[in-house]
Amino acid sequence: MNTPFIECRHVGFAYADRPILHDVNFTIEAGRFAAIMGGSGSGKTTLLRLITGQIQPTSGSVLIKGRDLASFSAAELTEHRRSMGVLFQHGALFTDLSVLDNIAFPMRELTQLPESVIHDLVKLKLHAVGLRGIEHLMPSELSGGMARRVALARTIALDPELMLYDEPFTGLDPISLGVIAHLIHRVNKALRSTSIMVTHDVGHSLQLVDQIIFLAHGEILFSGSPQEMAQSDSEWIKQFINGLPNGPVAFRFPAQTSLQEDLLGKK
Numbered sequence: 552m553n554t555p556f557i558e559c560r561h562v563g564f565a566y567a568d569r570p571i572l573h574d575v576n577f578t579i580e581a582g583r584f585a586a587i588m589g590g591s592g593s594g595k596t597t598l599l600r601l602i603t604g605q606i607q608p609t610s611g612s613v614l615i616k617g618r619d620l621a622s623f624s625a626a627e628l629t630e631h632r633r634s635m636g637v638l639f640q641h642g643a644l645f646t647d648l649s650v651l652d653n654i655a656f657p658m659r660e661l662t663q664l665p666e667s668v669i670h671d672l673v674k675l676k677l678h679a680v681g682l683r684g685i686e687h688l689m690p691s692e693l694s695g696g697m698a699r700r701v702a703l704a705r706t707i708a709l710d711p712e713l714m715l716y717d718e719p720f721t722g723l724d725p726i727s728l729g730v731i732a733h734l735i736h737r738v739n740k741a742l743r744s745t746s747i748m749v750t751h752d753v754g755h756s757l758q759l760v761d762q763i764i765f766l767a768h769g770e771i772l773f774s775g776s777p778q779e780m781a782q783s784d785s786e787w788i789k790q791f792i793n794g795l796p797n798g799p800v801a802f803r804f805p806a807q808t809s810l811q812e813d814l815l816g817k818k
């Protein structure tokens with residue numbers, strides 16, 4: 552059997568004394584695309600940060616290509632980060648740099664490539680996201696959808712073998728969202744990278760990914776294919792997929808007193 556690209560083995564994590572993840576176990580095979588889903592505050596971004604090595608598990612281990620991240624030297628950790636492309640929630644561009652300089656940034660920082668090659672690569676990356684010809688524009692001159700595409704071009708600047716997307720669809724109109732989803736699919740196929748996306752967008756992600764990891768209260772409630780998820784009997788998953796206001800995640804906060812007591816001061 553092939554060694555998985557990413558494996559979480561009994562991973563637990565706490566911020567100070569506040570437990571966030573408990574006994575999280577899953578594997579993602581090389582070249583596969585996984586979505587991490589779950590309600591707000593369930594620990595999705597925390598899981599991404601454990602995979603990038605920004606934070607370390609309190610218990611258990613995160614293995615990259617079979618090796619425990621905790622055993623990486625500083626140089627190996629830098630190399631691990633260099634081999635990753637991360638698209639953040641709002642795809643933040645450097646506002647005082649042009650599109651060209653934004654996309655060239657990781658190439659200039661992390662490689663010794665000559666400027667002429669960097670310029671050609673920027674054009675290729677912009678072409679990949681359908682925006683060749685806007686190299687000279689500043690971020691303030693771009694629409695939200697274009698800015699997200701430029702951020703995607705920057706993310707793929709160094710052909711990463713691991714792509715991480717943290718809520719890439721947030722704040723986009725339906726057309727821009729469709730474009731970004733299509734581009735993410737194309738990028739994933741072209742780079743054959745292993746990809747992980749944290750998302751709340753059930754509709755698009757079920758079409759994009761091979762695997763879904765569903766977190767609730769810091770535990771894995773489900774891990775499997777989109778087809779398996781659609782057929783799941785779990786009330787949590789049904790509530791999430793169908794966007795129901797009530798279910799295991801209650802609509803009402805469980806107040807300690809009744810409304811009558813609050814308003815009339817009576818029992």
Ligand SMILES: Nc1ncnc2c1ncn2[C@@H]1O[C@H](COP(=O)(O)OP(=O)(O)OP(=O)(O)O)[C@@H](O)[C@H]1O
Nearest residue numbers: 566569571589590591592593594595596597598749
């Ligand atoms: N640096 C931090 N220090 C302390 N608590 C934190 C920190 N970062 C996140 N948390 C808490 O950890 C929990 C999990 O956060 P995380 O961002 O991983 O959730 P999430 O599933 O990505 O949420 P969302 O979907 O709302 O972005 C939350 O309750 C959050 O308040």
